Amino acid sequence: MSNNQFVIVSHTKELDSYKAAQFIVQETLPKIHEKNPKLAILFYSVHHDAQKIVKIISDAFNEIDIVGGTSPGYITNDTLEVDQPYVSLAVLIGDDFDVDTFYSTQIKNREFEAGLELGEHAKSSKKQQHGILFYDSVKQSVSEGAPSLNMATPLISGISQSGLGNMNLAGIGVLADPNLQKPASIVCEGNTIRNGASLSIFSGDVQLDTITLHGCSPESGYYTVTKAEGPVIIEIENKPAIEFIKEVLGEASTLEPKDYPLFLTLGVNHGDLFDDYNPNMYANRLCLAVDESVGALIMFEPDLIAGTKIQIMQRNLNFSYISIQINAMKEQLRDREIVFALYLDCIGRWSRFCGSEEEEGHFVQEAIGRDIPLFGVYSGVEISKVGNGLQALDWTGVLSLFSIPRKAI
Incomplete structure (x- = not known):
């Protein structure tokens, strides 16, 4: 478990879904007791009964918004696992920021409309400067027929058309496995759904700065x-x-x-x-x-x-550029306190796929260090701001550094 005053990160490789969810609850709940949890980010492997995992954790955390979904692997400060059973959770805590989360229960064949609806709802937040977007990228898996994808480009075009195109946003399209063999799911209002999306908007003292790592x-x-x-x-x-x-x-x-x-x-x-x-x-x-x-x-x-x-x-499979970019961002944020690192990483960068002898996620772990809690997952499509607007990305890792004013600690 990794934690500070801003985030609690917990994970388990337990295969039994009930035991895995109970472990996460028992390890996390005492840490957030009498604190002010604002958002839980939950991911799980396809080996698990997703609905059981989400129900147990949602019931335990009561009214905390939970977002996330399926992913073939996860990364923390000291763990990197792909294609293995796991459940991983990060709970963000604090009095000096707020999170508003909005959901779309159906993006299939209406990605633009869903993005526009999410953006219009998100405009009701106090500020729309920073956000996290998760959506189900697997419209149809191999097990269901010819594989097809929900598209990120029209989804973020809808969000941009709502007026949020300049927002500093990081996101992914979730998937269950690297070859699209099985369907994925999104966490939505205490349940798991297919072809859904969630958009979490941060306001207050918290700031997200993103780095795109593609090499x-x-x-x-x-x-x-x-x-x-x-x-x-x-x-x-x-x-x-x-x-x-x-x-x-x-x-x-x-x-x-x-x-x-x-x-x-x-x-x-x-x-x-x-x-x-x-x-x-x-x-x-x-x-x-x-x-x-x-x-x-x-x-x-x-x-x-x-x-x-x-x-x-x-x-470029020489991953030395990773530490250079991360250290440069740390230097830019030297007057703020970096309290959390969220890494959204393309599954294509996994060593088994890209043919690298080294795991690029290990370079991220090393550059982040032990003092900043790290929570990462693998994805099918990544989303970040490129130039003047939001873009869908491939073969990219999007690292978001969460920071707060030093006086707020």
Whole structure:
């Protein structure tokens, strides 16, 4: 267990759902007794009976809002587990800030409308400067038929249209397992639901500062998407997308189209196209699948429309950049007290997927240290502010550092 005056973090690898939930309750509840808990963030693996977990913890915590959902793995200061049974909980506590949480019980085939509704509800909060968004990214799992996703881009477009596009927000699309074999769920008002979303808005003394960690750099010049339908890129520079990518990679490349899913990464520069490379201005898009019959790339998001300028991105598996970026943010916040670190990490960055000999999450643990409680989960899609607006991200870790004025401790 990790804790300070702002957050209590508890986790267990117990396989039995009842025992796991009881362990979390028994370890956490005494720590928040006679304090002012504002929000609980709860995640669990697909091995568990999610409804049982959520009911036991919700009943114990009474009126505390609980958000979260399914994730294939979790990270704390001293633990990193993927594809193993777990339950992990963080409870945020304090008198000098407030959290308002809003839910959408149905985003399936109406992501934009759901985002707009969430944003309109959130505008009733005292301030809309900082937020956390969780949504179910698995519209249909492999076990239910052809896998399909709920899209983050229209969801955050709806939130932005409500007037909250400049909010400092971090979020993820939850998933149950890396290969979309099973459905996921979202915690919603004491229950678990499919195809839902939650938006928690922070006001008062707490501040969220986010860092996007992707370690990708452009490997090519700019090319233009010339034909696309939803998340399917059909043509780039007026050629079938797969054919064009093969030409750019060259004959020396050993990559075949079958290797593109979960590896090929395209970047969109949201800054000046001719400025020096700035990783904080890039939103990366990961290839989900290919349709070789028409030479198309199927992406995780539908925003690479005709006219979009893209670059092929190269991944950097030397994770030393992580500590550099985190330490730079710590220095920027030196006049505030960093009290909590929330890490929302793409499952594609897990070593088994990306082929790294090292686990990038360990570099995050090392950079955060032991004094700041760390709570992290793995995800399918990440969300953060890039440039002047909110963006869905792929192959990215979004680290949010929560801080308060030193006088508030």
